[in-house]
Amino acid sequence: MDKLINLTMSYRSDSDIFTPYGYLEQNGYLEQNEVAINYTIPEKSELVAWIVSNWNPSSRRVQFYEELKKYINIHVFGRQHLALDSDQTFSVVSKYKFYLSFENSIHTDYITEKLWKNALVSGSVPVVLGPPREIYERFIPSDSFIHVDDFPSAKQLASYLLELDKNDQKYQGYFKWRSKLRPVGTFSWIVHYCKACVELQNVPSYRTISSLGKWFT
Numbered sequence: 001m002d003k004l005i006n007l008t009m010s011y012r013s014d015s016d017i018f019t020p021y022g023y024l025e026q027n028g029y030l031e032q033n034e035v036a037i038n039y040t041i042p043e044k045s046e047l048v049a050w051i052v053s054n055w056n057p058s059s060r061r062v063q064f065y066e067e068l069k070k071y072i073n074i075h076v077f078g079r080q081h082l083a084l085d086s087d088q089t090f091s092v093v094s095k096y097k098f099y100l101s102f103e104n105s106i107h108t109d110y111i112t113e114k115l116w117k118n119a120l121v122s123g124s125v126p127v128v129l130g131p132p133r134e135i136y137e138r139f140i141p142s143d144s145f146i147h148v149d150d151f152p153s154a155k156q157l158a159s160y161l162l163e164l165d166k167n168d169q170k171y172q173g174y175f176k177w178r179s180k181l182r183p184v185g186t187f188s189w190i191v192h193y194c195k196a197c198v199e200l201q202n203v204p205s206y207r208t209i210s211s212l213g214k215w216f217t
Contacts, residue, residue, distance in 0.1 A: 022116025022185035039178035050100035061102035071158035093122035103130035116185030
């Protein structure tokens, strides 16, 4: 692929055309003295959920799950697990306090619908396994998620989740950011195609990327 690609269009923020799996937008323009929007946390009756289709026992996320489930109850949906139709994702996940947003690959800026649609749009606090915390914080507030790397072990992560389960005030702190921002995790690819059209019209000159593989590593 060397010297064949003219522009990059991907989930990476340093792409020529940035196409993330989701993003945050303002709830609305807030005047200086205007009261921020009150977000209603969906009613919670369950603790931890995870939707997974690609079950690879040797992957870090499955191995971490196998350790985590020793200390906390987790409901797993998807192939070979509890059945869940795609149109039920919001209604089911919204009942859970926490959602395991575990990526199947670890790459720069690779933050998929597992965070945006499954967790944030559904109103569940994401427990993330993916890029380092500082990368997540480029796209979402630091107090909107829990990163597995913040804990030395799965046991201590489980203890923290159980602590939040018993402390409503501390748990609700993970929703404060929603007074000003809201997640967008479902949109048409037409939005991204429009970005490509604009970029193609405005690109200053013809070029090729000398090494696409080097850029992606």
